[in-house]
Amino acid sequence: MLRIPCPFCGPRDHTEFSYEGDATVVYPALDASEEAWFEAVFLRDNPRGAHSEVWHHIQGCRSFLIVERDTLTHEITGARLAHRPTAEALK
């Protein structure tokens, strides 16, 4: 079991969350080139080590979080709100 430190709910079991993948992917503008969309939809760094990833606290506060986790050791070193304006407002 992974324990994810949700900024709102505290440390929670990962089974409360839905994994949404690589958080470094930035989706381009709707009228961006096919190449830009191809890269965003299909290509991943897939690192063996430090990974920024999105987890949706679907059975908790329902926030989208960006979690820093090591894909080899599963060590979690941080979790923050994915929605930047909300994160700023809560500071």
Added chain:
Amino acid sequence: MQRYSALAVLWGGLTGQTHWKPVWGRPEPKGHYDVIIVGGGGHGLATAYYLAKEHGITNVAVIEKGWLGGGNAGRNTTIIRSNYMIEGNTEFYEHSLKLWENLSQELNFNVMFSQRAHVSLVFSAAERDATARRYNLMRLNGIDGEFWDPAELRRRIPHLNYDQGRFEIFGAYVQPRAGTARHDAVNWGYARAATALGIDIIQNCEVTGFIRRAGALIGVETRRDGVAGEIYADKIGLAVAGHTSVLAHKAGLGKLPLETHKLQAYVSEPIKPIVDQVIVFGGVGHFYISQSDKGGMVFGGDLDSYNSYAQKGNLPVYQNVMAACMQILPCLGRVKLLRQWAGVMDMSMDGSPFITKTDIPGLYLNAGWCYGGFKATPGSGHTFAHTIARDEPHWANARLTLERYREGRLIDESGHGPVPKLH
């Protein structure tokens, strides 16, 4: 190569079993090979074997970081089938299944391929109809498939939970030619046959980098038993499922349509024969089970569903798998688990693999096997060898390209879209 036969076993019995010889050695790497295959699992060993046998290329090295078949080739549930629906997969997996059917004879090594049938249970009228479409498409493609109604299913597999399950069993779609094989025997058989054809199998040798000249790859940097070295080659093939992205970055290929996830498998204590087939519980759950020749129940379920290179599984998935087992085979409730393990997979963006040349001269890629690598072993080796030797794909892997993602021609068997954890 010392041929194995019943007569040789008899003779060995009379002469104190002193005739056995090692079937592969510990060769020193040469300075240069025609082809280097990185990865000494089933796919890598099969590729080397077919390079020598079908294409006469024998100056080949297989470089393995650990020991032969110590990765996913030794960590799977040994299921072999070709019940695929979409072009690209249909011809490839059927080609592979046909190679399986003659593999023990071809390698003179009993891979214990047992065509015991693959039985996909259906639990609703809608699931029955959707699966009928799949199996009808298979039959149009020359792949065997049939339907067992509840009465026939009950006659063939009496121990399923017919009367007290939460979901009614509506029957099963069956591929009779599907089955299982002995995973280690496949690795050993290919390694022995490849060695006999003059191929060097170099274990405990990690590829740490690539050597370039004018944009092309011309060799690999290695660390063998802790000592750094260099081996040159005209062509380099990667068959390192699970770790493809790591080596692709080192080779300069950049990002690939892959995420690495882990999949667990389980085996119970041996029990008397109870399940003759491979049984799959799909749709409302995800669970597959067969019984090994030793009697152990071998089974598995879903991915752990987050990126991971750790060969260890999490407990919530473990619990889900056991719950699914109790749903369809509650008679196994008191059977003790013997072992549980996890392997790391290349989960591709459409759930299908790629066997292809790359944009980098000298580099060839075999990756993206998701759950399906074991059954693909002969087909993967056969078509990858063809691709490397001739610089063009075999007909069976012509659609398994990397370009398909860019061109929107995905081979998305499950229809989940670009979400690797769901394939």
